[in-house]
Amino acid sequence: MIKAINLTHYYNKDKALENINLEINKGEFVCLIGESGSGKSTLLSNLSTLLKPTSGDIFYEETNYKNIKNIDSFRKENIGFIFQFHYLINYLTIKENIKLANEKASDDDISTFLNSLGINDLKNKYPTEISGGQRQRASIARALINNPKVIFADEPTGNLDSQNSQKVFEMFKDLSKKGTTIIVATHDKNLAQIANKIYEVKDGKINK
């Protein structure tokens, strides 16, 4: 579903990724692991269209990223993003934050959806009124409301305790079983064990 061929990324003259080749299938739960500075985030950003490779190619199904004209609508149609810091808007309720991602979603739709994630009781709360773990679940809900085919998450549990981190990864596992492709960058090797596939990034290369 997503394929990188000889992907290389430089920040100015500094090489962050060198000749990465990988292929991720539909419905796979993939973890990119490695130490801080190894290149996980750069790899994830390239695979998710947020950064452009210096050289090499990335394909989404048959489409080369280079040939995507309207990247914004491509992202909207296909991709959900989850970051370490949730980026919920503090002066909007959880429901309003989710509505922002999908203005067509009705209140009923949002309730049904939040119920399935077990956080419907939080919908009228503001992000500052709920716990870090609950905020991260709300931000996952926001990433999912458009039913993306692929979810990219960069250190999604970086500010969560181990119990909430486990819950988030279990949520990813359930989603992948339903056919959503999940790609997560994490420094946490133990959490990563739940994934179908683990790539270890080291000095900008994949160790495998």
Ligand code: ADP
């Ligand atoms: P990780 O996610 O594994 O911590 P990164 O992909 O963030 O690794 O970083 C890989 C390398 O690229 C590091 O040496 C980092 O300092 C460098 N780097 C990351 N982002 C930038 C940037 N925006 N500008 C310059 N160098 C960067």
Ligand code: ADP
């Ligand atoms: P992570 O590894 O969790 O992605 P970092 O703390 O490495 O986060 O980086 C945070 C932000 O700073 C990212 O947007 C990254 O691109 C940027 N960054 C990282 N290293 C550098 C660097 N050497 N120069 C400039 N920006 C950087």
